[in-house]
Amino acid sequence: MFKKTSIFAFFLLLSSVFAQDTTLRLIFAGDLMGHMTQVGAAKREAKGKGYDYKPVFKHLKPYFSSADLAVINLEHTLAGEPYSGYPQFSSPDESIFAIKDAGFDLIATANNHSLDRGKQGLERTISVLDSMELKHFGMYKDTAEKKLRYPLFIEKNGITIAFLNYTYGTNMLVEEAPNIVNRIDTAQIAEDIRKAKLRFPDFIIAFMHWGNEYENKENEEQRELAKFLALKGVNLIIGSHPHVVQPFDKIFAPGYNDSVPVIYSLGNFFSNQRDRYTNGGIVFEVSLQKDGRTRVIDYGYMPFWVYRYNKNGGYVFRLLPECKKNAVPCKEYKMKPEDRKAMELFFQDTQKTLQNLPIKKIN
Numbered sequence: 001m002f003k004k005t006s007i008f009a010f011f012l013l014l015s016s017v018f019a020q021d022t023t024l025r026l027i028f029a030g031d032l033m034g035h036m037t038q039v040g041a042a043k044r045e046a047k048g049k050g051y052d053y054k055p056v057f058k059h060l061k062p063y064f065s066s067a068d069l070a071v072i073n074l075e076h077t078l079a080g081e082p083y084s085g086y087p088q089f090s091s092p093d094e095s096i097f098a099i100k101d102a103g104f105d106l107i108a109t110a111n112n113h114s115l116d117r118g119k120q121g122l123e124r125t126i127s128v129l130d131s132m133e134l135k136h137f138g139m140y141k142d143t144a145e146k147k148l149r150y151p152l153f154i155e156k157n158g159i160t161i162a163f164l165n166y167t168y169g170t171n172m173l174v175e176e177a178p179n180i181v182n183r184i185d186t187a188q189i190a191e192d193i194r195k196a197k198l199r200f201p202d203f204i205i206a207f208m209h210w211g212n213e214y215e216n217k218e219n220e221e222q223r224e225l226a227k228f229l230a231l232k233g234v235n236l237i238i239g240s241h242p243h244v245v246q247p248f249d250k251i252f253a254p255g256y257n258d259s260v261p262v263i264y265s266l267g268n269f270f271s272n273q274r275d276r277y278t279n280g281g282i283v284f285e286v287s288l289q290k291d292g293r294t295r296v297i298d299y300g301y302m303p304f305w306v307y308r309y310n311k312n313g314g315y316v317f318r319l320l321p322e323c324k325k326n327a328v329p330c331k332e333y334k335m336k337p338e339d340r341k342a343m344e345l346f347f348q349d350t351q352k353t354l355q356n357l358p359i360k361k362i363n
Contacts, residue, residue, distance in 0.1 A: 022157055022158040022159055022289070022290040022291070023157065023287060023288065023289050023290075023297070024068050024069070024156055024157045024159045024161075024287070024288045024289075024290075025066075025067050025068045025069075025285065025286075025287045025288075026067060026068065026069045026070070026071065026205075026285070026286050026287075026288070027063075027064065027067040027069075027070045027071070027283050027284065027285045027286075027302075028070075028071045028072075028207070028238045028263075028266060028283065028284045028285075028286075029064075029070070029071070029072040029073070029104070029266060029269045029281070029283050030072075030073055030240050030265070030266030030267050030268055030269045030281045030282070031073050031075045031111075031240055031241070031243060031266075031267070031268050031269055031271060031281070032072055032073060032074050032075055032076065032095070032099065032269045032270055032271075033075050033076060033089070033268065033269075033270060033271035033272070033273070034075070034076030034083075034085060034089040034090070034091035034095060035085040035086060035089075035271060035272035035273075036083070036084070036085035037085070037272040037308075037315055038053075038085075038091070038095075038270065038271070038272055038317065039051070039083050039085070039091060039092065040314060040315070041056075041314065041315050041316055041317050042056075042092065042094060042095070044311075044312070044314045044316070045316070046094075050092070050094060051092040051094040051095070052094060052098075053094055053095050053097070053098035053099075054097075054098045054101055054102070055316075055318070056098065056270060056317045056318060056319060057098060057099075057101075057102040057270075057319055058318070059318060059319060059320060059321060059329040060102070060283075060304060060319050060321060060362070061101075061102045061103060062362070063283070063302060063321075063362050064102045064103035064104060064283075065102070065103030066103075067103065067285075068156050068157060069105050069106060069154065069156055069161075070103050070104040070105050070106070071104070071105070071106040071107075071108060071163075071207065071238075072099060072104050072106075072107060072108065072269060073107075073108045073111060073207065073209070073240040073266075073269070074096070074099075074107045074108065074109055074111075074125075074136075075089070075111050075112075075113050075240075076089035076090065076091045076095070076113060076116070077089055077090045077091070077113065077114075077116050077117045077121035077122070077124070077125045078090070078091065078092075078093050078095075078096060078121075078124055078125040078128040078129075079116070079117035079120060079121030079124050079125065080124060084116075084117075085272075087116075087171070088113075088116035088117060089113050089116050090116065090117050090121060093128050096128065096129065096132065096134070097132070100132055100134055104134075105134070105135060106134070106135045106136065106137070106152075106154065106163065107129055107134055107135070107136040107137075108136070108137060108138050108163075108165045108207040108209075108240075109125070109126075109129075109136050109137065109138035109139045109165065110137075110138030110139055110165045110166055110167040110181055110182040110183075110207075110209060111138075111167045111170075111209040111240070111241065112167055112168070112169055112170055112171050112209065112241065113170075113171065114138070114139050114167065114170055114181045115170045115171070115173040115174075115175055115181065116171075116173070118173075118176065119175070119176040119179055122139055122141070122175065122179050122181070123141050123179070125139075126139070126140070126141055135152060135154065136152075137149070137150060137151070137152035137163050137164070137165045137207075138165035138166070138167070138181070138182050138207075139179070139180060139181045139182065140179070140180045141178070141179060141180075142178035142179070142180070143178060143180065146180050150182075150192070151163060151164055151192055151195065151196040151204075153196075153199060153201060158290060159202045159203065159288055159290050159294055160199075160200075160201045160202050160203075161201060161202065161203045161204070161205055162196040162199070162201040162203070162204045162205070163205050163207065164182075164189070164192055164193070164196070164204065164205065164206040164207065164234070165182055165206070165207045165208075165209075166182045166183060166184045166185075166189060166206070166207075166208055166209065167181065167182065167183060167184065167209035167210075167241075168183075168184050168209060168210050168211075168241070169183070184208070184210065184225065186225075186228060189206075189228075189229070189232070190232055193229075193232045193233055193234065197233060202288075202290055202293075202294035203235045203236070203288060203294050204233060204234045204235050204236075205234070205235065205236045205237075205238065206229050206234045206236070206237050206238070207238045207240070208222075208225070208226075208229075208237060208238065208239050208240070209239075209240050209241045210222050210225065210239060210240075210241055211239060211241050211242045211246065211264065211265055212242060213241065213242050213243055214242060214243060214244055214275075214277070214278065215242055215244070215246070216244055216245070216246060216277060216353060217246060217247060217264075218239075218246050218247060218264035218265070222239065222264055226249075226251055226260075226262045226264075227251055229260075230251040230252075230253040230259075230260035230262075231253055231254075233253075234260065235258075235260060235294075235296075236260065236261055236262075236286060236296070237251075237260065237261070237262035237263070238262075238263055238266065238284065239262070239263060239264045239265045239266065240265060240266055241265065242264075242265040242267075243265075243267065243268050243271070243273060243278050244265060244267050244268075244277040244278055245265060245266065245267040245277070245281065245282055245349075245350050245353050245354065246263075246264035246265035246267075246353065247263075247264055247353055247354065247356075248261070248262070248263050248264070248301075248354055248356060248357040249261075249262050249264070250262070258295050258296060261286065261296060261299055263282075263284045263301075263357075266281055266282055266283070266284060267280065267281030267282055267350075268280065268281045268306065269281050270306060270317070270319065271306065272308070274308065276342075276345065276346070276349070277346070277349060279305065279306050279342060279346055280303065280304055280305040280306055280343075280346040280347075280350070281303075281304065281306075282301040282302065282303050282304070282350060282354070283301065283302045283304070283360075284299070284300075284301050285298075285299060285300050285301065285302060285360050286298070286299040287299070299357070299358075300357060300358040300359060300360040301354055301357050301358075301359060301360060302321065302359070302360045302361070302362065303321070303322050303346075303347055303350045303351075303359065304319050304320060304321050304322070305319070305320050305322075305342075305343040305346050305347065306318075306319055306320075307319070307320050307333065307335070307339065307343070309333065309335075309336075309339065318333075320343065321362050322347045322359075
């Protein structure tokens with residue numbers, strides 16, 4: 001009797017384990033810039049010991065780290081010294097050390113600044129990311145490397161995702177052979193999607209560097225390209241480049257079970273841009289569930305503002321979540337009235353742009 005009961009209990013437990021749904025929570029962040037004001041601030045934070053970007057992200061690190069996968073657009077090179085800002089960025093390696101420390105796992109590298117420091121900059125950037133064991137996708141040293149690494153497949157929590165990344169251009173710079181930066185070319189994208197499907201991923205995500213800078217609404221080219229991606233089988237579309245937040249939409253794709261979410265632009269992540277709309281950004285959050293098929297079960301956004309203030313004669317930066325006057329972490333700073341007004345205006349503008357998307361609060 002004991003054996004029969006034990007065997008029955010074992011199979012009951014086993015069946016309950018396999019019956020459980022598999023879930024995966026992802027977050028996506030926008031443009032990680034490298035203006036010289038940021039480099040100078042990181043140098044001051046380090047107090048004579050190199051560069052320290054970690055304090056910039058301290059208020060949001062728990063949120064970033066809580067995700068199963070966190071993805072960001074790297075919009076500067078790691079080309080080494082001499083460091084430079086706009087228009088051809090090269091930042092200290094510590095900038096990406098801090099990103100990993102903050103909780104990011106995947107780096108999108110195809111954007112208009114991929115070739116800012118030429119062949120040497122592209123190849124050194126890839127080498128630094130590899131040395132840190134950070135997965136990346138979008139630019140490659142040569143055809144052999146791209147064939148091996150692209151599309152990028154990530155398996156987590158029993159869910160396999162294929163990641164794609166493309167840019168509209170590279171500021172008229174042309175890569176030196178054999179380097180490759182993925183460009184927006186519908187024929188090539190269709191072929192990449194076809195190749196991705198041969199490995200039967202549960203989900204396909206396209207990270208697109210597109211659109212017009214500083215425009216608060218997507219353009220017709222973005223909409224048409226998003227429809228193309230959805231009809232070809234991409235399940236989620238993430239946009240960057242405009243440096244401002246652009247709307248969220250869902251595209252109906254005949255033949256697929258779900259409509260395809262698209263966030264046209266995440267805005268800036270960390271930059272020195274201070275004009276209205278550019279001085280903050282969002283983190284887009286999506287949760288997937290696999291129970292025979294994989295689908296989106298929840299999504300939303302977490303807005304934040306880039307606070308820049310003067311400390312001991314130089315600028316310091318902090319990313320701040322939306323918070324009231326006396327709430328943590330805002331109460332940590334004696335914010336000037338004009339700064340608080342700019343922060344509140346950014347959050348109001350963002351909520352207006354994304355009125356059809358729920359806000360995610362930091363726990």
